[in-house]
Amino acid sequence: MHIRVTDEQLADINGGLKWIMFQRDGAGRMVGGGSWDYPLVDTRLQLLLDRLGASGIAGLRVLEPGCLDGHITVGLCGAGADVTAFDVRPSCVIKTFARCLAFDFHPRLLLYDARRMADLGTFDLVYHSGVFYHLENPVEHFRSIAGMASRMAFDTHTARPNEPIDVVDGYQGCWAGEFGWQDEQSGVGPRSFWLTRPELFRLFAECGFAYERLWQDDAAPNGPRGFYLLTRL
Numbered sequence: 001m002h003i004r005v006t007d008e009q010l011a012d013i014n015g016g017l018k019w020i021m022f023q024r025d026g027a028g029r030m031v032g033g034g035s036w037d038y039p040l041v042d043t044r045l046q047l048l049l050d051r052l053g054a055s056g057i058a059g060l061r062v063l064e065p066g067c068l069d070g071h072i073t074v075g076l077c078g079a080g081a082d083v084t085a086f087d088v089r090p091s092c093v094i095k096t097f098a099r100c101l102a103f104d105f106h107p108r109l110l111l112y113d114a115r116r117m118a119d120l121g122t123f124d125l126v127y128h129s130g131v132f133y134h135l136e137n138p139v140e141h142f143r144s145i146a147g148m149a150s151r152m153a154f155d156t157h158t159a160r161p162n163e164p165i166d167v168v169d170g171y172q173g174c175w176a177g178e179f180g181w182q183d184e185q186s187g188v189g190p191r192s193f194w195l196t197r198p199e200l201f202r203l204f205a206e207c208g209f210a211y212e213r214l215w216q217d218d219a220a221p222n223g224p225r226g227f228y229l230l231t232r233l
Helices: 007-015 043-052 073-078 090-102 138-148 197-206
Strands: 021-024 030-032 061-065 082-087 108-111 125-129 151-157 166-168 171-177 191-195 209-217 225-232
Touching: 007 030, 007 090, 030 090, 043 125, 043 151, 043 209, 043 225, 061 073, 073 082, 073 090, 082 090, 090 108, 125 138, 138 191, 151 209, 171 197, 191 197, 197 209, 197 225
Parallel strands: 061 082, 061 125, 082 108, 125 151
Antiparallel strands: 021 030, 151 225, 166 171, 171 191, 209 225
């Protein structure tokens, strides 16, 4: 992937927004800002592409909840997907547009709240990364999005061992604090609910999905994390 805009246009994109991360193309040109150097193809996206083989996600209609500032969106577009991405924060939708514009990608971008899902249509794949564990009722969210695609690429943290257990919507997990609207990398509410890993798998099954674990890190800094390919039974 290569940035397509002129140096002057790129400077305008990079300087006009409050970025979280930057990315470099094959020629070393940088889009974005901040202190986080992020790969053009997210590590978990690469695992998915490796798993799916030569066809990958090219031509697939992909829904991306919680696009943040487009750092994963460009990877999905670069892999040939027909992407619909959304975020609840207007600033994130604007940054995603600007980042994609630099690469001459044109996904469908929506201002939308993952906590209040309605019918967005159907897709071939939901690429669900970094959103689930920021929700106060992730069970309700997953149930609402489960019918939108026959496959999901699903990345989330789960409850840490020895955390106090509570129950939300019939599922066990623990509460975590969020920083709200002030922090774009946080949930917009005051707290979120992290399911235990067995309960996450039970939710997958309840909603009619089999899962394949593509990556797992039980020592991740913010708590155990896993990346799964879900396929409707």
